[in-house]
Amino acid sequence: MGKVLNTGLYLVYKHGKTPTFLWKVFKLSRLLVDYISMSLNISPNHPVARQITDDGIRVLPIFLDGVQVGRLTADGETTEFRYNRWAKENNLWISGAMRDMDAAYVGTHGDLPAFFSNLLPEGSRRDAVASSLEISPDDEFDLFEVLGGEVIGNTRTVSSKQRIIKSTVLPLYDPDSERLSFREMAASAASIDSPLFDAQSVPGVQSKVSRMAKIIANLGLTSSAQARILPLVIIKLQDPVRKRLVQNESFFMSLADRAGLKTSNYALLTDVEKADALLVERFDRRVVGEELQRIYMEDSCQLMGRHPRERYMGSYERVCDAVLGVVDKPEKAAEELYRTYLFSFGIGNGDLHAKNISVWRNPDSGEIELAPTYDVLCTYVHGDRTMALSVDGKKDGISFNTLLHLADRLGLSNEQIKRISNEVLRVVEAAPAEIDEIEWDNKKVIDYKKMAKQRGKEISGVIREVDTRLAGEHQPDLDVAAAPAIEPRGL
Numbered sequence: 001m002g003k004v005l006n007t008g009l010y011l012v013y014k015h016g017k018t019p020t021f022l023w024k025v026f027k028l029s030r031l032l033v034d035y036i037s038m039s040l041n042i043s044p045n046h047p048v049a050r051q052i053t054d055d056g057i058r059v060l061p062i063f064l065d066g067v068q069v070g071r072l073t074a075d076g077e078t079t080e081f082r083y084n085r086w087a088k089e090n091n092l093w094i095s096g097a098m099r100d101m102d103a104a105y106v107g108t109h110g111d112l113p114a115f116f117s118n119l120l121p122e123g124s125r126r127d128a129v130a131s132s133l134e135i136s137p138d139d140e141f142d143l144f145e146v147l148g149g150e151v152i153g154n155t156r157t158v159s160s161k162q163r164i165i166k167s168t169v170l171p172l173y174d175p176d177s178e179r180l181s182f183r184e185m186a187a188s189a190a191s192i193d194s195p196l197f198d199a200q201s202v203p204g205v206q207s208k209v210s211r212m213a214k215i216i217a218n219l220g221l222t223s224s225a226q227a228r229i230l231p232l233v234i235i236k237l238q239d240p241v242r243k244r245l246v247q248n249e250s251f252f253m254s255l256a257d258r259a260g261l262k263t264s265n266y267a268l269l270t271d272v273e274k275a276d277a278l279l280v281e282r283f284d285r286r287v288v289g290e291e292l293q294r295i296y297m298e299d300s301c302q303l304m305g306r307h308p309r310e311r312y313m314g315s316y317e318r319v320c321d322a323v324l325g326v327v328d329k330p331e332k333a334a335e336e337l338y339r340t341y342l343f344s345f346g347i348g349n350g351d352l353h354a355k356n357i358s359v360w361r362n363p364d365s366g367e368i369e370l371a372p373t374y375d376v377l378c379t380y381v382h383g384d385r386t387m388a389l390s391v392d393g394k395k396d397g398i399s400f401n402t403l404l405h406l407a408d409r410l411g412l413s414n415e416q417i418k419r420i421s422n423e424v425l426r427v428v429e430a431a432p433a434e435i436d437e438i439e440w441d442n443k444k445v446i447d448y449k450k451m452a453k454q455r456g457k458e459i460s461g462v463i464r465e466v467d468t469r470l471a472g473e474h475q476p477d478l479d480v481a482a483a484p485a486i487e488p489r490g491l
Helices: 021-042 085-090 121-134 140-148 182-190 245-256 318-326 328-349 398-407 415-434 442-473
Strands: 060-065 068-074 079-083 104-110 155-156 208-215 228-237 266-270 276-281 285-286 291-294 297-299 359-361 369-370
Touching: 060 140, 060 398, 068 085, 068 140, 121 140, 245 276, 245 328, 245 415, 276 359, 291 318, 318 328, 318 398, 328 398, 328 415, 328 442, 398 415, 398 442, 415 442
Parallel strands: none
Antiparallel strands: 060 068, 060 155, 068 079, 079 104, 208 228, 228 276, 266 276, 285 291, 297 359, 359 369
16 A cells, blocks of 8 residues: 655555665655655644744745755745755755855745746646636745645655645546546646645646556556556646647657657547647656655756746757756766757757756666756747757757757767767658658648758768768878988989
C-alpha cells in the first residue's frame, strides 16, 4: 500500500528491489519530514508554517529535498529570499545562480526573486487559478503560497493555504472508461473549489495539467505488460488557435529521439469529445519503492537569474555558458547543446528559448547534466520564422557559418561537428516524407518542406566546411629547406 505524500495524493506503486539499510534510514528520515509537512498543511499555527510575523512580514519556509534551507519573505513592496545557517554550513544552494550563500535575492513590483518566479504557471492557467483565489495574477507571493508545494525540481514551500487533495489516482486514461473530457478536466484543475484542483505548478503558457495518471502498456510508455501508475505527468491540451499543436509536438519529439536527443516518455491521448492531448512523463519525479523522489532541475532563466518574461532575451551562447558553468561534464553538455540548437534550427522550432533548456541531476549517475529535451515542435508553420535566441547576434538569416561559429565557440572538434551534423541532417532530410502524420493543411505542409530543404542546405554547408578543414589537417607541410637545391645556370 502506498503512503500519503506531502501533496496529499495517494501513490500506489509496485515495490522495487529490497532497500539497503542506509536506504531504510533515509526513508525513515523522509517519512518524518513528510509527517511534519503534512502537519504544517493542516496546522496554520505551527511556528514554521506561520505566515505573518509580528511586524507584518509574510514568511514562507523554503525546503530543498525536505530540509529547510531558508525563508522567502514579503513586506508589501519587495520579496526576498535568504539562506539559513544550516544551508550556509552545508553549501545547500537551490540554484546555480544562487550559490552566494550570504546574498539576499530580491524581487520587486509583485515579482518573486527570479528562481521562484520561474516556478509559477503562466497564461490561462495562472489567470484561472488567480481568479479562483480572488487574487491578482501579478501577486506572485500569493500564487506561490498556494502552488509552491509541488513545483518543478526539488525545491518547495509548505503553507497552511495549500490544499490537501485526498483523492486517489485520477483515471485520466483507462480503456474501460466511458468518459474522459480534457476540457472538463482543465476547468476542474484550475478551480480552487473543485475536488480535482491541480495543486501542481507547471511553468509555461500552453494549457497544461499535471496529474497522476494510469497508463497502460499499449501506449508504449513501458515494456511491462501490467498497467502502471506514473508518479506525475504533464498533459498538454490542444491549442484553440494553433491547430494540431499536440500532434506537432508528438511528431517532432519522435524525430528528436532519432536525432540523438534525450527525450521523455510521451503519448497522444484522445477523449470522449474526440479532442487530443499530449501526455509527457515528468523526468523531475521518480518513484523509488513507495517514495516519490523530487529531482533537482532548473531552466536557463533560473540559471541566469532572469524572470520568465526575459526568456527570449539574450543569446544562445549566454545560455550555453550558464549551462556549462553548472554541469559536471561540460564536454558532453557542449555536444548536446550544439545538437539541440542544430535540430531546432532544422525543424523550424523558433521556441527554443531559455526556459526550454534546462539542467537536472540525473538520478542514475548523480551528476548534473543537460536535461532531456522538451517542448519540441515546429513553430515555423505558425508564422514564427526566427529562432528564439540569437547566435552570432542573429535570430534569422542563420547560415552554415553561423552554425559553425556556434560549434567552434562550444569547443567542439571538427570530428564532433561532422558527426553531430550528419546525424541531425539525416533526420531533417527524412522528415518531409513523414510530415503527413501531423495532418496539417496543405499550405503548412508546403511551407514546412520548403523550410526544411533550405535549412538542410545550411547544415550540409557545415559538413562541407568541416570536410575542407579536415582535408587541410591531413595535407603534409612542405619543408622548403629540405627541397633539393637548383643550380643556377649561367648565361
